[in-house]
Amino acid sequence: MQNQKLAKQLMKKSKTARYERFGHLLSLSALLLIMAIVLGIIVFVATKGLSTFFNDHISFKDFFTGTLWNPGTKTPSGHQAVGALPMIVGSFLVTILAAVVSTPFAIGTAVYMTEISPKRGAKILQPVTELLVGIPSVVYGFIGLSVVVPFVRNTFGGSGFGILSGTFVLFVMILPTIVSMTVDSLKSVPKYYRQASLALGATKWQTIWKVVLRAATPGILTAVVFGMARAFGEALAVQMVIGNAALMPHNLVSPASTLTSVLTAGMGNTVMGSLQNDALWSLALVLLVMSLFFNLLVHFIGRKGAFKK
Amino acid sequence: MSDPIITADNLDLYYGDFQALHGIHLDFEPHQISALIGPSGCGKSTFLRCLNRMNDMIDGVTITGMVKFHDQNIYSPQTNLVDLRKEIGMVFQQPNPFPFSVYDNITYGLRIAGVRDKQKLDEIVERSLKQAAVWDEVKDNLYDNALSFSGGQQQRICIARVLAVSPSVILMDEPTSALDPISSAKIENTLLELKKEYTIIIVTHNLQQASRISDKTAFFMEGRVVEYDDTSKMFVNPDNKQTEDYVSGRFG
CATH class of the missing domain: 1.20.5 (Single alpha-helices involved in coiled-coils or other helix-helix interfaces)
Incomplete structure (x- = not known):
């Protein structure tokens, strides 16, 4: 039972x-x-x-190589004016320049926070970088508009709106992203690498430069790519300082535009299903594909650089 | 008996308020293997790290007394740490090659010292890997990541990395405790070869290892040296009762 x-x-x-x-x-x-x-x-x-x-039978060639953007009208040569090249160039320029300017600053800050003065790093710099991440992009854009644009105008001439101002604003915006991820990757370098290096007669600086940074390179690259992804996708702040002229940028201080700035400026003003609207979606598609590409890149770097242990 | 190459004289070490080493006196003679044995926490690794000032990195450590290397007190303010550590190299418990190629690992110490001559670097890489008895296993893969080799090979690569900067003394902190018996035996044979040219001070938990390879043995207990003598005497007929109990396995 x-x-x-x-x-x-x-x-x-x-x-x-x-x-x-x-x-x-x-x-x-x-x-x-x-x-x-x-x-x-x-x-x-x-x-x-x-x-x-x-x-709408626009050729890929016209879209990716055309330099005239005014969907709905025709170029002098009779093609539809949907050349997205100026925006693609603008997006890549601000992204790459912002990453180039940010990376050295970010590595310097991260090295200070982890290797040189970890206590001060944890107490002061960590909260500061976190604060920078939390500032809304419209605030960055506003500061860019009222500080950076006049500064660029007075220093380099032109209207002040353009790639350079966009770069400066994005530099500050992506810095905390790159810093905090670089800090993580420096922290993940095992302590015994540092000991081994010091025991071989290296100075602290040589240890940082030749062992810690080198061992952390995959992590730092990942951080930079993440920062670039953020810069590439940032719309509002960039739109406020870049000038929004869908023209091929002649120099860094002439008004230009990015994929995102044209999207935000144009999305309310077109009719669904029209060529103007479809062309904007094509820009969005380019953005999406690029973000996927950045993501894949991060995965690839991460897998290649993982510490084998 | 030749002059000692390293002498510790009345060495005290404190971690904060805790005294980890009490008045250590030890002389190490050149071209010998000296083993430091004792139960866990007895201060033998701490003492070893005093000999090339690796304890400097730890917060709250205070050291008094002297360690003389060729009659120079290494704790005097004039000591150049970089030069000191080139003379007194160290091999750690865990194999810790850098995540670079074998070649870059071996040449690391030389490159930071400013050696650029490719031919000279190549020669030294081959010589040190041969000395560390790992050349045959890595010679075809010198540009592979050092982490792709086995633990025993990695440890011998680490030994080669130290040998490459031609130190006169090599400190070893339980270099075989993370390895299998076969790899350990290879490293022991390597050490017996190396003592012809280098002075080796080794911390070990493995008493058989100490008796197999060392010329002299120091027995540590609670931060003090209980007995220091020829290894043959230490393991057969020690003066001290505690030493006898420890080497015969009655405690520890």
């Missing part, structure tokens, strides 16, 4: 097993939902973006 009861109990699913299953289903459905959303966004942007080429 007793045994039968026990056997029956054992055959049934226990309470914990049901909880287990419930939790499993819950997290699985959350995952599926997110995957569906991401996939949905990609498919939506792709169909919209590609319809410029397939419905």
Whole structure:
């Protein structure tokens, strides 16, 4: 009798097993939902973006190499004026320049925070960088508009709006991202590498330069790529200082535009399904593909540089 | 008996308020292997790190007394730490090659010292890897990441890395405790070869290892040197009762 009861109990699913299953289903459905959303966004942007080429019969060549952007009108040579090259060039220029300016600053700050004065780093610099991340981009843009643009105008001439101002604003915006990720990667360099280096007669500086930074290079590259992804996707702050002229930039202080700035400026002013609207979606598609590319790059660097242990 | 190359004289060390070493007196003779043995926490590794001032990096450490290297007190303010550590190299418990190629690992010490001559670097790489008895295993993969080799090979690469800067003394902090017996045996043989040219001071938990390879043995207990003598005497007929109990396995 007793045994039968026990056997029956054992055959049934226990309470914990049901909880287990419930939790499993819950997290699985959350995952599926997110995957569906991401996939949905990609498919939506792709169909919209590609319809410029397939419905409106714009050639890829005109889009990627044309330098005249005024969808709905024609260029003097009779093509549709949907040349996105100025925006693509603008986006890449501000991104690359901002990364080039930020990286040395970020590495310097991170080295100070982890190697030279960890206590002060944790007490002062850590909260400061976190604060910088939290400032809304419109505030950056506003400061850029009222400080950076006049500064550039007075120093380099021109209107002050342009790639250079965009670079300065993005430099401050992506600095905390690169700093905090570089700090993480420096911290993950094992202490015994430093000891080994010092025991071989290296100075502290040589140890930082030749061992710590070198061992952390994959992590630092990842940080820079993340910063670039952020700069590439930043819209508002850049739009406020770059001048928003869909022209090929002649120099760093002439008004220009980026993919994001044209998108934010134009998205409210077009009719769904029109060429003007489709062309904007194509810009969005270029942005999306670039973000995916940055993500893949990060994965690739991360996998290649992981500490084998 | 030749003159000692390193002498510790009345060395005290404090971690904050805790005294970890009490008045250590020890002389180490050149071209010998000296083993430091004793139970965990007895201060033998702490003492070893005093000999090339690796304890300087730890916060709250105070050291009094003297360590003389060729009659120079290494704790005098004139000591150049960089020069000191080139003379007194160190091999750690965990194999810790840098995550670079074997070649870059071996040449690291030379490059930071300013050696640029490729031919000279090549020669030294080959010589040190041969001395560390790992040349045959890595010679075809000199440009592979050092971390891709086995633990025993990594440790011998670390030994070669120290040998490359031609120190006169090599400190070893339990260099085989993280390795399998076969790799350990290889390293022990390497050490017996190396003592012809170098002075080796080794901390070990493995009493058999100490008795196999060392010429002299110091037995540490609670921050003091209980006994220091020829290894043959220490393991067969020690003067001190505690030493006898420890080497015969009655405690520790």
